[in-house]
Amino acid sequence: MLLARDLFEDIRAERLSPRDVVELCALAIAEQEADVGAFAALDLDGARAAAAAPGLAARPLAGLPVGIKDILDTADLPTAYGSEAYAGNQPRTDAAVVRQVKRAGGLVLGKTTTTEFAFLKPTATRNPRRLGHTPGGSSAGSAAAVAAGMLPLALGTQTGGSVLRPASFCGVTGYKPTFRLLPTVGMKIFSWHLDTVGLFGARVADVAFGAGAITGRDLDLVDTDLTPPRFALVRTARAHLADAGAHAALEAAGRAAAAAGAEVRELDLPAEIEAADAVHAIIQDYEGAVSLADDYDRGFLSPLLAGHLTAAAAIRPDAYDAARRTAKRARQRMGDLFADYDALITFAAPGEAPEGYGSTGSAVFNRLWTLMGCPCVSVPGLTGPKGLPIGIQVVGRFGRDHRTLAAAAVLERAIAA
């Protein structure tokens, strides 16, 4: 894989030029893209031209190539949202986060595949860890491109589990920041209270560096003291939906963290937090039916998505309002939890990537945390019985992204040890 933080150092030290890194991507793409299918659009020549910009190496991303999930608008590359109805669509402006990437000195090398409108209809993308398996969804292309070494960084989005799940399946780091830390302006919206822009990289250090560079916030871990944190090991009321491999991985992660000096205590979530899991779907589907109402009426949706939203249209405003109140109570309760813990560790997915392409897998271990709006990181390094990756999800306190990333880095190091 291409290690963003290390490539950044290489560019700053003039061991590599931005153009050299573009060529590393181009080489991997030439070797693997035909098998993996991670890109909806590619612009290698554009990236090569942009790599020659004076002063690029001095900027926060130093000219590193970044993939953009094709649910985000780009004015210079087509933006199809994974939908045939938007083939050839070319917005007038970039999404806000895409412009942030460019301002930080990132090179937009291509658009990565997304399921249709970031919902469930699978892409043609294949898991580079083992072809024949799903890379997960909806941010399929971003996870796969990073896993295949075709990109050091790629933007994704999560409404249920669309960053954490593909990161787990592809054995990369997926980082879903605190809600709205990265802007959603210029994203095709599904659910305005849930849609969250996130980032993929090889290791925790890479996404921390990338997110810090993009936002201008203090997120990079290079000078961070990685004191072992206080972890709560959380299986949730849905533990029975995780397979034996996922349980074994979570227990191994807990042991590794404890061996590295972290405090690890098992925790049952308070009932008010568990109760919010069931209302995620009400909020997602009610808002999705509103957001995509015009696409629905114009016949722009697949039968899968149209059918889902036909059912969603039956959700009444008072049920939606009640769901929002349940979520608000759970979020308040989450704040209390972090008096005793720095971060939670829990399942990132129910197990390894499923075989085949009929499904992108389940978001059952992600949707609650998306609804809570808190930062989540899928930490790679463990594998399951099939030999495929299993990520461990680190969940932090709302707004405490740096601390959460630091906790994830401790876990990553402990797992590797």
Next chain:
Amino acid sequence: MLLARDLFEDIRAERLSPRDVVELCALAIAEQEADVGAFAALDLDGARAAAAAPGLAARPLAGLPVGIKDILDTADLPTAYGSEAYAGNQPRTDAAVVRQVKRAGGLVLGKTTTTEFAFLKPTATRNPRRLGHTPGGSSAGSAAAVAAGMLPLALGTQTGGSVLRPASFCGVTGYKPTFRLLPTVGMKIFSWHLDTVGLFGARVADVAFGAGAITGRDLDLVDTDLTPPRFALVRTARAHLADAGAHAALEAAGRAAAAAGAEVRELDLPAEIEAADAVHAIIQDYEGAVSLADDYDRGFLSPLLAGHLTAAAAIRPDAYDAARRTAKRARQRMGDLFADYDALITFAAPGEAPEGYGSTGSAVFNRLWTLMGCPCVSVPGLTGPKGLPIGIQVVGRFGRDHRTLAAAAVLERAIAA
């Protein structure tokens, strides 16, 4: 003016057809649009054709024409966001709220003017109450079109005071619902924590009816018991910025409400709430600089807006985070306030519409309430020393829109008595 609630009754009782109402609009447009300039795009023939749809009268809006502020995407009419850079722009889909209007049986008769990206650069629209005066902004065309009797209902948006202020200046009812009651999906975003879609109509009953029909929520006032509420009369720490006419109008409104049986008590806002007023600009400008970053870099902005965002780019993330925390504390405190009051009454604007078109007036009495996310209604009926309208702002509890509208209707009736 065209009274939406009454026209609805006329259509349901077959005293008028949807086509008849379109022709009422067409007549007023023929007489007044050349002077007022409320429309960025007009589609009378499209509205006439849509008025013939079978079953239209049975739908919630019964075929009433609705104007759409040109900051909201429409696929069948050009969408320029008040910006020359977007001349001829035609999105692929309607904004979510536009589709809600259509599903409710509303006819999209035209796009109404907006200041550039709903910021401060004035439109060419003139105040139909007295030409030569600003109609206010940014929802200039929607307020002016309703005031001139060219439309019974029109959508606007508010980030600072862009619904309440033009409603006050034009002598119509402006309703800014609870944050996100009407969806912002497909709106050109300025500030994601502030941008709010609202509605203009002649009277409180008209916006309550319209918003209920568009959202499927119980907001209509026709069967509502209009018990005199408990009002807090609030002048705020910015009272010195209201002119003598505005003070006289607010006092007259308080006396009228008391005479109608309402409890009216003067209230100084708690310090935590007053403190939030100063952070509105930090949140608006920080988010505006992010949202419009690509437009900025592509040279799509006027010098006025580009200059504003150049300054805004100096706001650091930690100042923004601190502003968000101040706003959160104030919102929590707002909840407590409504234990003792059903609604607040306060200034909607510093006075009558200013003469000339150099400025759209001040949002100084609106921005705090936008930040609080609570429902606000500008109630018409009073005039100032120049003989121009002065609205009274009714502010309600977050999520209690029906109660707020009912309180506003009581005040409206009291003022008229």
